[in-house]
Every structure is written in structure tokens, then in C-alpha cells.
Amino acid sequence: NWTTGNxxxxxxxxxxxxxxxxRAICGLSxxxxxxxxxxxxxxxxxxxxxxxxxxxGLMRKGETEQVEKDFVAATGxxxxxxxxxxxxxxxxxxxxxxxxxRKIIGREFIRVFEQAQAEIxxxxxxxxxxxxxxxxxPDVVESGGGTGTANIKSHHNVGGLxxxxxxxxxxxxxxxxxDEVRMVGQELGLPEEIVQRQPFPGPGLGIxxxxxxxxxxxxxxxxxxxxxxxxxxxxxxxxxxxxxxxxLLADVRSVGVQGDGRTYGHPIVLxxxxxxxAMTADWSRLPYDVxxxxxxxxxxxxxDVNRVVLDVTSKPPGTIEWE
Ligand code: XMP
Numbered sequence: 001n002w003t004t005g006n007x008x009x010x011x012x013x014x015x016x017x018x019x020x021x022x023r024a025i026c027g028l029s030x031x032x033x034x035x036x037x038x039x040x041x042x043x044x045x046x047x048x049x050x051x052x053x054x055x056x057g058l059m060r061k062g063e064t065e066q067v068e069k070d071f072v073a074a075t076g077x078x079x080x081x082x083x084x085x086x087x088x089x090x091x092x093x094x095x096x097x098x099x100x101x102r103k104i105i106g107r108e109f110i111r112v113f114e115q116a117q118a119e120i121x122x123x124x125x126x127x128x129x130x131x132x133x134x135x136x137x138p139d140v141v142e143s144g145g146g147t148g149t150a151n152i153k154s155h156h157n158v159g160g161l162x163x164x165x166x167x168x169x170x171x172x173x174x175x176x177x178x179d180e181v182r183m184v185g186q187e188l189g190l191p192e193e194i195v196q197r198q199p200f201p202g203p204g205l206g207i208x209x210x211x212x213x214x215x216x217x218x219x220x221x222x223x224x225x226x227x228x229x230x231x232x233x234x235x236x237x238x239x240x241x242x243x244x245x246x247x248l249l250a251d252v253r254s255v256g257v258q259g260d261g262r263t264y265g266h267p268i269v270l271x272x273x274x275x276x277x278a279m280t281a282d283w284s285r286l287p288y289d290v291x292x293x294x295x296x297x298x299x300x301x302x303x304d305v306n307r308v309v310l311d312v313t314s315k316p317p318g319t320i321e322w323e
Contacts, residue, residue, distance in 0.1 A: 004187040007180070008040065011172040015044035019130055024170060025117060026132035027109065028053045028071060028079070030063045031200050033134030033173060035071055036185040040172045041132045042077050043188065049132070050078045050124075052116045054109060057085030057218065058204030061226040074191050080120065084112050092206060092213045096251070098323030101213065105203040113167070131167035135174050136181060138279050177277045198243040199278065207323040211250035221248040223302045224268045228294050232272075235290045242275040244284075247311075247322045256306030258299070265306035268298055272310075273320055281315040 026038040028051050042049050051071075055064050064081070072079050091104050117128045173181055178199065185195040205221050206213050225246040232238060247269040256263040270291070275281035295308040311318070 002180075004180075004183045007176070007184055008043070008187060011040055012044040015041055015170060015172060018168075018170060019045050019048065021048070022130065023048050023050070023120070023124070023128040024130035024132055025049070025113060025120065025128050025167075026051045027113060028067055029134070029200070029202055030059065030067045030197075031134070031202075032178070032181060032185060032195065032197050033136055033199075034132075035134075035190060035194050035197075036181050036188065037132050037134035037171075037173055038071075038077060039075055039185065039188045039190055041170060042075055047078065050080060050120050050128070052113060053079060053081045054112050055081060055083050055085060056088040056105065056108070056112075056204060056206075057215070058088065058105070058206040058213070060200070060205065060229075061222045070191065070194060074189075074194060080116055082112055082116055084108070087112070088206075089213070089215055094212060096212050098207060101206055101323065102203055105206055109202070117167075129168055130170050132170045132172070134181075135171045137173075137175055137177055138277055140174060141279075179276070196239070198238070198241070200243070201321055207321055208245055208247045209250050210247065210252070210322055217248060217250050220266075220302060220304060221246065221268075224248070224298045224305060227297045227301060228270060231290060231294045231297065232286075235287070237286065237290065240274070241272050241284045241286075242278065242281060243320070244270060244272040245321055247271060248305075254307050256299075258306060263306045265304045267307040267309050268302070268305050269322070270294065270308065270310050271320065271322070273315070275315075275320070278320060281320055283310075283312045283314060 024041060024045065026034065026041060026049060028034050028038060038051050053067050068081065088105065088108055091108050092101060095101055095104060113131065120128055182195050201207060205218055209217050209221060228244060228246045232244060249267045249269060252267055253264050254267060256265055272284035272286050273281040274284045291310060298305055298308050
């Protein structure tokens with residue numbers, strides 16, 4: 001008989017048993033999954049947990065500040081913020097292949113954690129032997145980890161782990177779907193803004209730039225994404241859509257006209273989807289006036305973008321993210 005209360009009780013007991021008096025670290029991504037996983041582990045082992053937030057430079061506008069403020073305020077968790085933007089951009093330089101990007105980002109993530117671990121040990125003494133991950137059931141299935149399903153994408157928190165991983169994993173959400181994770185988060189007392197946050201992939205904007213990831217392109221995409229999110233929120237549509245990836249086609253250019261001049265800029269793709277669990281999805285029928293406002297604002301306000309297009313593909317055949 002499934003209740004959020006049972007899940008929490010079971011997981012808290014299992015985590016206490018697994019960890020004993022040792023220490024764990026948890027990567028916070030700004031998303032629901034890692035926040036709920038962290039809150040659950042904190043409930044189990046309290047101050048034996050330290051959360052690490054890796055600012056990989058692939059976050060959306062304002063996201064780092066949100067983690068630092070909202071999550072810490074809600075849980076009182078110990079948080080260490082690592083600025084790793086330069087390191088990630090260097091590792092990603094020259095790379096356009098989606099799977100290669102995912103593997104690089106996954107690998108660098110773990111390396112940064114190992115570094116954070118060393119610092120936490122130096123700071124606090126006892127060994128940090130556990131890494132908390134907000135892996136969900138669909139991640140497990142889609143990475144071929146359990147049911148023998150073919151590998152679709154190597155989600156960075158499952159398939160992208162390096163061989164020489166130094167941590168044991170704690171994955172308290174491994175059997176849950178997204179809606180169940182939200183219920184658990186609510187039961188744990190996390191605020192609405194965190195529990196109802198739309199999903200955002202671990203590799204961040206790195207897999208929303210079709211082409212090489214550079215600082216300049218990230219800044220551009222951050223602006224476009226912030227506009228889309230702002231308008232969707234203003235229109236009261238956040239609860240109607242599952243998420244809306246905003247994608248920069250950095251390797252594509254098209255001709256446009258702005259002011260008196262010809263432009264040769266990049267397209268931005270809007271990918272609003274509705275879904276129950278991200279295993280399948282349909283494209284959201286957003287009101288035309290909202291789409292028009294987003295398009296007008298992005299082409300007016302974001303340099304080098306002269307076209308906004310709408311993705312009208314369901315999943316399958318398209319995945320939600322473009323990479
Ligand atoms: P796809 O693109 O596979 O996405 O249809 C399904 C859901 O998963 C999110 N996603 C990820 N989440 N690490 C994550 O934590 C990842 O590597 C990753 N890739 C995709 C995506 O945003 C969607 O909600």
C-alpha cells in the first residue's frame with residue numbers, strides 16, 4: 001500500500017542503516033529530484049550530510065541564487081557552492097556531439113564532487129563515503145539499467161558515471177516517478193516553488209545548444225530562456241506544461257530583416273511539452289498570443305537571434321530535450 005509516509009519512513013530507515021555514522025554528500029542541481037533526495041537524506045542523517053552545488057556555468061538565469069536562497073532557507077542544510085564554470089567550459093570546448101557532451105559533463109561533475117569531498121574531509125574529519133543522487137525510475141529505465149531496455153540517452157546521473165567512482169551511491173528516489181517525488185517533497189515540508197519546479201536536465205543548457213557550447217552562446221540562450229519562462233509564468237501556464245526547453249540552434253543561421261538591415265542570425269526553438277512522467281510527452285498547445293509575445297520579445301531583446309520556431313513533435317518520436 002503506497003503512501004508518501006511509507007516511502008519516507010522506509011527510505012529514512014534504509015539510509016540510516018546504509019550510512020551509519022559516516023558522511024554523505026549530495027549534489028544539488030536546482031531541480032526537484034536532487035532537492036527531494038537531499039531533504040530525505042537530511043531527515044535521515046541530519047548534519048552528516050553536506051550538500052554541494054556545482055555551478056557549472058550551464059544553469060539558467062538566476063538559478064544559482066535560487067538554490068542558495070530557497071533551498072537553504074527551507075531545509076537549513078549545510079551547503080557548499082563550487083564555482084566550476086571555467087573548468088566545464090574548457091572540458092566542453094570543441095565538442096558538438098550530444099553523447100560526448102553528456103559524458104564530459106557527467107565526468108566533470110563527479111571530479112568536482114571528489115574535490116569537494118577532499119575539502120569537506122579536510123574541514124570536518126570523518127570520511128565522506130556516500131554520494132546522494134536524485135535518480136528517478138524513468139532515468140533508470142531509459143539508461144538501460146534494470147529492464148533491459150535499449151539505451152536511449154546516457155542520463156548524466158546514471159550512464160555518465162566514470163569507472164573509478166569513489167563513492168557508494170544513495171538513490172532514494174530510484175523507484176519513484178516524478179509526481180510521486182513531488183508528493184514526497186511536499187510531505188517533507190519543502191516549499192511549493194521547489195516541489196512544483198519543472199524538470200531541468202542535469203547537463204543543463206549544455207544539451208540545449210545544438211553545436212559547440214561556448215560562454216557567449218550560453219549567455220544568449222540564458223536570455224532567451226529567461227524571457228520564455230517569464231512569459232509562461234505571467235500567463236499562468238506553469239502548472240499546465242511539464243516543461244519548456246528553449247534550444248539554441250547554434251550551428252544554424254537564417255536570413256532575417258530587423259530595422260533597416262539584413263540579419264543572419266540563429267533560431268531559437270521553443271519545446272513546450274505536457275507529460276505525466278517524461279516517458280512519453282505531447283507538445284503543448286500554447287495560446288497563440290503567448291507564443292507571439294515570447295517570439296517578439298526574444299527577437300527584439302536577444303542579440304543574434306532573428307527567428308523563433310515551435311517544436312510540434314510528440315515523444316516518441318522526438319525526445320523532450322534536443323540532445
Ligand atoms: P528526454 O529528452 O530523454 O527527457 O525525453 C526526459 C526528461 O528527462 C530530463 N533529462 C535529464 N534529466 N539528467 C537529468 O537529470 C539528464 O541527463 C537528463 N536528460 C534529460 C528532460 O529534461 C526531461 O524532463
